[in-house]
Amino acid sequence: MDGNLQPNDISGIVEADRAHVWHHLIQHKPFETVDPRIIVEGKGMRVWDQNGKEHLDAVSGGVWTVNVGYGRESIANAVRDQLVKMNYFAGSAGSIPGAMFSERLISKMPGLTRVYFANSGSEANEKAFKMVRQISHNKYGGKKNKILYRERDYHGTTITTLSAGGQPERNAQYGPFTPGFIEVPHCLEYRAQWDLTGAEYGKRAADAIEEVILREGPDTVGALCLEPVTAGGGVITPPEGYWERVQEICTKYDILLHIDEVVCGVGRTGTWFGYQNYGIKPDFVTMAKGVASGYAAISCCVTSERVFEMFKENADDPMSYFRDISTFGGCTAGPAAALENMRIIEDENLLENTIKMGDRMVANLEALSEKHEVIGQVRGKGLFCGAELVADRGTKEPLAEKLVQAIVGDCMKQGTIIGATNRSLPGFNNTLCFSPALIATADDIDEITNSVDEALTRVLA
């Protein structure tokens, strides 16, 4: 290879990839004998690989990201127009798309007022963590610095966001971690820790957070960080009564509530934000993936005015403002793409479609569960659905991960890309994940669940 590879030289591309690219989340040994997958093109709900094989993408780019689907020329045009006019200036200054997107975004988030731009979900979460820590120093003499996170939740890939990570297989081998992050129990009723059901279970799971607060000392706890619907930890929709009680607890102990909307944000659950399904009043909301559907790298940490005000109270103190920067948080491609992404969701009524198609997806999966004993529980909110697979419905013993992966692999062979929880909880990487783009049609949903039906039949025969 001479460094002059052309984009249409597909075998050269495959060899260059094999030789030089370190892919995410994957063991590379098999690539010594099998070609790595290269995704070459996308249109709507479909992508094509290097061999020209077409796939229906039921996971929006693998990790619940491409909410408005592939090949959106209007987003590409908006980004191009913005880049030739003004591509970048550090975020200490403003930009036209930054101001326009902030205004539009805040109009969807009553009670919140400020947008801090960054470029990944992990980074947005780190911003909130840093704000909590600085508030602790400035207001509480360094106390109230602990941040609570929940078992099974995930908040990012950096060492500090892993410190707030409730998935042991993601964290293993990356310690030591940042101190001051404390775990609270999960709220998955299907794997109940208490002998209760429905709203009683939900309230009990929230009370477990209060127990941790009381054990640690309320004057040491600054914030609680939760996913509205847990994503990679098993697509966990909250039990009835959970969020009301969580909100009460935060108010009672003056604990800031940080909602991680990196997956749920911007339409995925059929509302603009996942927390809006549950009447939650957050102090911080972080978002990334669907904000610009992957057309540009952008994340946001959105705060209340009360939080923002705490960083300008002492204007004479040169250390009191938020001394943080995200270099690429100043890229204008992000907000330019995000504005157009939001326009598409509104003009094409994609929130309504998400609710309708999400209901269809859950109904189809429920129907499959009557035929396939292996489906232990179907969970979902909008186009964010999961099917937990079990070896035995009575004992709820999780299906072996190898079989779960074989089901995902069979769907892939059929040309349907689905996901499964992986490297999450030891022994519990057993939930199939579905998060098609919000443009999915009834035929798309049926095609996805038909593939699952065939895969279950074949793999578990």
Ligand SMILES: Cc1ncc(COP(=O)(O)O)c(C=O)c1O
């Ligand atoms: C809930 C949640 N928060 C944060 C992140 C981290 O986002 P990023 O990979 O953009 O850093 C993820 C990524 O999957 C996520 O699922």
